[in-house]
Amino acid sequence: MLKVQNISFSYSKKKPVLSDFNFTLNEGEHLCIMGESGCGKSTLLKAIYGLLDVQKGTIFWKENQVLGPKEHLVPGMDFFKYVAQDFDLMPFISVSENIKKHLSRFYPEESEKRTQELLEVIEMKAFENTKVKNLSGGQKQRVAIARALAKEPELLLLDEPFGQIDNFKKNSLRRRLFAYLKENNIACIVATHDKNDALSFADKLIVIQHQKIIANDSPKDIYNYPKEKYVASLFDDVNEILIDGKTVLLYPHQIKIVENSNEKATIKNSYFKGPFWLLEAEFKNQKVFFNHQTNLEGNTQINLLFDVNLSK
Numbered sequence: 001m002l003k004v005q006n007i008s009f010s011y012s013k014k015k016p017v018l019s020d021f022n023f024t025l026n027e028g029e030h031l032c033i034m035g036e037s038g039c040g041k042s043t044l045l046k047a048i049y050g051l052l053d054v055q056k057g058t059i060f061w062k063e064n065q066v067l068g069p070k071e072h073l074v075p076g077m078d079f080f081k082y083v084a085q086d087f088d089l090m091p092f093i094s095v096s097e098n099i100k101k102h103l104s105r106f107y108p109e110e111s112e113k114r115t116q117e118l119l120e121v122i123e124m125k126a127f128e129n130t131k132v133k134n135l136s137g138g139q140k141q142r143v144a145i146a147r148a149l150a151k152e153p154e155l156l157l158l159d160e161p162f163g164q165i166d167n168f169k170k171n172s173l174r175r176r177l178f179a180y181l182k183e184n185n186i187a188c189i190v191a192t193h194d195k196n197d198a199l200s201f202a203d204k205l206i207v208i209q210h211q212k213i214i215a216n217d218s219p220k221d222i223y224n225y226p227k228e229k230y231v232a233s234l235f236d237d238v239n240e241i242l243i244d245g246k247t248v249l250l251y252p253h254q255i256k257i258v259e260n261s262n263e264k265a266t267i268k269n270s271y272f273k274g275p276f277w278l279l280e281a282e283f284k285n286q287k288v289f290f291n292h293q294t295n296l297e298g299n300t301q302i303n304l305l306f307d308v309n310l311s312k
């Protein structure tokens with residue numbers, strides 16, 4: 001189990017980045033870290049990997065304490081692997097050679113089999129002999145993931161792992177990678193801006209704001225019962241509406257047009273979203289956004305129904 005206990009870290013005295021972080025993660029579990037740009041997601045991954053000296057608190061993996069560079073000569077823990085945003089690959093050798101670099105030279109057959117298996121996971125079989133310098137950013141990102149998996153870490157730390165990969169590839173890669181990690185009981189922490197990493201694949205979700213963990217629960221509960229607009233905004237457009245003197249948070253799919261209601265609104269704008277339209281309307285001097293099957297002209301008068309059922 002990973003135990004992060006009361007850790008605090010700042011790059012400079014004036015500006016704390018992580019304040020009193022506490023959480024645990026079991027073997028084989030997947031955790032997503034979300035929060036606005038600059039909130040400290042990468043810093044947290046680096047602290048867990050042992051690249052930073054935390055000023056307060058402790059980090060343990062099972063009975064081993066994670067030590068920072070001051071106390072651990074070669075920074076980084078052996079049983080973890082960390083894929084940073086800048087990949088750190090060897091550009092002048094091929095994709096498969098990059099992966100093999102991390103496998104034993106004494107067992108060439110085993111090493112070849114494992115390389116092929118990992119090429120399948122990252123869907124890069126067709127590029128096995130291509131030099132890394134000739135790959136796109138997204139392809140390099142995939143090779144970096146395979147290389148990190150080569151030695152079967154107990155915990156994999158991924159910083160924006162699919163940030164440079166197009167949507168089509170991203171979905172199938174995500175399914176393969178997270179299934180592979182589960183099959184091999186590899187725990188994983190993913191820093192991400194993409195709600196899909198959290199909603200479909202994570203067991204736990206942590207949200208960071210103003211140097212603090214402000215939510216730590218299952219992605220489903222955090223999505224369904226967001227305590228604040230900042231948290232809900234990580235997943236979708238969100239409406240903060242005053243209804244009967246009470247402020248409620250509603251996602252666009254929780255507001256509907258009905259034949260009759262007391263909630264009168266006027267259409268202002270519309271945005272095509274593929275399977276539906278996102279409509280913007282004015283409701284009691286507030287802007288509301290909601291999904292609708294068809295487009296509606298500006299200034300159309302409508303009646304709204306709010307699906308206010310957000311208690312846990």
Ligand SMILES: Nc1ncnc2c1ncn2[C@@H]1O[C@H](COP(=O)(O)OP(=O)(O)OP(=O)(O)O)[C@@H](O)[C@H]1O
Pocket residue numbers: 011012017035036037038039040041042043044191
């Ligand atoms: N090496 C560094 N020295 C000083 N400050 C740093 C350093 N690295 C990051 N910071 C600052 O620490 C804060 C947290 O940065 P971090 O990279 O952890 O955020 P993040 O949530 O990962 O951001 P993003 O989503 O944009 O990748 C930011 O204010 C950043 O400017």
